[in-house]
Amino acid sequence: MAAASGSDCGRRRPESNDAGSKWLDAHYDPVANIHTFSSCLALADLHGDGEFKLVVGDFGPGGQQPRLKVLKGPTVLTESPLPALPAAAATFLMEQHEPRTPALALASGPCVYVYKNLRPYFKFSLPPLPPNPLEQDVWNQAKEDRIDPLTLKEMLEDIREKAEVPLSVQSLKFLQLELSEMEAFVNQHKSKPIKRQTVITTMTTVKKNLADEDAISCLVLGTESKELLVLDPEAFTVLSKMSLPSVPVFLEVSGQFDVEFRLAAACRNGTVYILRRDSKHPKYCIELSAQPVGLVRVHKILVVGTTQDSLQGFTHKGKKLWTVPMPAAILTMSLLEQRSRGLHAVMVGLANGEVRIYHDKALLNVIRAPDAVTSLCFGRYGREDNTLIMTTRGGSLIIKILKRTAVFAEWGGEAGPPPAQSTKLNMPRKTRLYVDQTLREREAGTAMHRAFQTDLYLLRLRAARAYVQALESSLNPVSASAREPLKLHAVVQGLGPTFKLTLHLQNTSTARPIVGLLVCFLYNEGLYALPCAFFKVPLLVPGLNYPLETFVESLSDKGSSDVIKVLVLREGQSAPLLSAHINMPASEGLAAA
């Protein structure tokens, strides 16, 4: 299959060697035909030759042909069919003897198949459960030919609906049959005792009595009958049995079985239960707001992925620490342990094809896969530490190797405080004045505040008075009276001694024209001369701007200037509607002449 390494041929310079990626593409096989989840992947030196193999509990396409596959490098070494779908794969040391090659355990249906040196070694079956006496009774009747298959079917269906104890596999199979097949099935099975067996839903390992890397471990099983079993690594007897309020689907254990351990079980009821060695029942419980889709323990923190597209961190006592939203649905989760740098992070496979790597809340890295990744596994593979194995929904196999020089930057992702937060501000030094002022503020804070408020109120009062006065004397260029809403502004043009004064008058009412207005100029007659200081304004149509022009002759030969007042009046009223003061410019024309 195509090794991806050929793709970046021709670019030897490391600076251009897709500098952004921390991963080397070791292998990509789009038609590897591996369909599985993270719980069914395991890495171990199964032959004790220093070459780590990959164990895959493969569901087969469409969950049809379940198989156990062992891969060496990019190729499948061995392949064998499984009787039922795999639930989990684990590798563990069973015994102290040399050579210390790890055994492989594969949970499938009600059994755990244990292999040593890849040869079948032991098959552990879950202990049978007590059958439903009603069901047994019905089958007994069938055995004595007291009821026909159809009656049997009816009675079993009745039991299935009412009883608390679920039916046996035999009865369930019988209920699925067509009428024609029933007779034969009853004759074949009626004399067999009813057996009820549960199945394994999840499996993990816990160290027996030593914390060492290569210490022997016990298998821990979770079952459909809401139980947890711990098995002896040599005799495969049940060492401990714990019951849960719901069906466990993900397990995480820390500690040692004989000493003290802490077991977290994420269950189908959306709760994570935490058990200790001495507790037969959950000690703490974490109620999630959605179903768990993954559980990973990073040191003392439990990281749970939920169907609400979020990653949540909890203490081992169930206290919630943080939540990180994901951009897409979580499909799978796994632990990334980079031993050489002491990094423990969580890998999350998302429905959008991304694999995100988080250290607590911080996003460290994003890998984009060609398809949604359904299983993830990180560790030593072949002879290389830090190898990442991914399989996708379409059945492809992707193997990436973390560059030996790669360092995951803690705050490299989008999480964390913005960089501006860490830049130092240029704060002024604390001067004597500043210190004195601060002391005074501290001592006389109330008085200072009062004084300020008094001044502020006085200022406001004065402003309000001036405004009222202006309104009363119509000293403003905007008339707000209801009958004559007017706007006035004036423009002076020219250098002098003759100026052109243009008044712009506008009726601001929406519909009503204004008639009968007068304009009057008040000015110092010693300084200025106007051809007409008093005239009638034509009818003002609403909205239009009326420019009214007049010439102003400056009489002063010293260039002095004055204010000309413009009053807009209504016929028959002495108080002006509005007024404007025009500051006339000094006459430059005269000085120049």
Place this chain on the structure above:
Amino acid sequence: MGLLDRLSGLLGLKKKEVHVLCLGLDNSGKTTIINKLKPTNAQSQDIVPTIGFSIEKFKSSSLSFTVFDMSGQGRYRNLWEHYYKEGQAIIFVIDSSDRLRMVVAKEELDTLLNHPDIKHRRIPILFFANKMDLRDAVTSVKVSQLLCLENIKDKPWHICASDAIRGEGLQEGVDWLQDQIQAVKT
């Protein structure tokens, strides 16, 4: 007998010693190759320092070999890079049957070629596509393709398929290296 006898004999005429670096990923076969090359009278010392990486050194009359595994995650990298300066020829060993780690070998080679102590020097590089006897081994042509050797323009290089256990292919490589060193020396 040692394959290097002729090589060291020739060079022995000149007083100066030639330092050869033998590099490659762990398990590629460096130790096996060097043991085959070793002249019978060579003094070998195996240094296994506590810091976590191992260097083998041996000397014949005029050649000194420094062999080390390019393994590990960078903590010791600068330790082995320290030896680059004195190297006058490089033997780079590749396990042709380790398809998965071919990218890692390429990455290490690229890093080596870009190291300031190597980059601007015309030192000859001999590649051994080792373990050619194994079933999953790829050809030396494929190895040179996977490592993009055609991009090495400023250094003389040569690749040989080898089986270090039976000593096959080693002579061809050593002959080439000898020509190169002589060309530089004269």
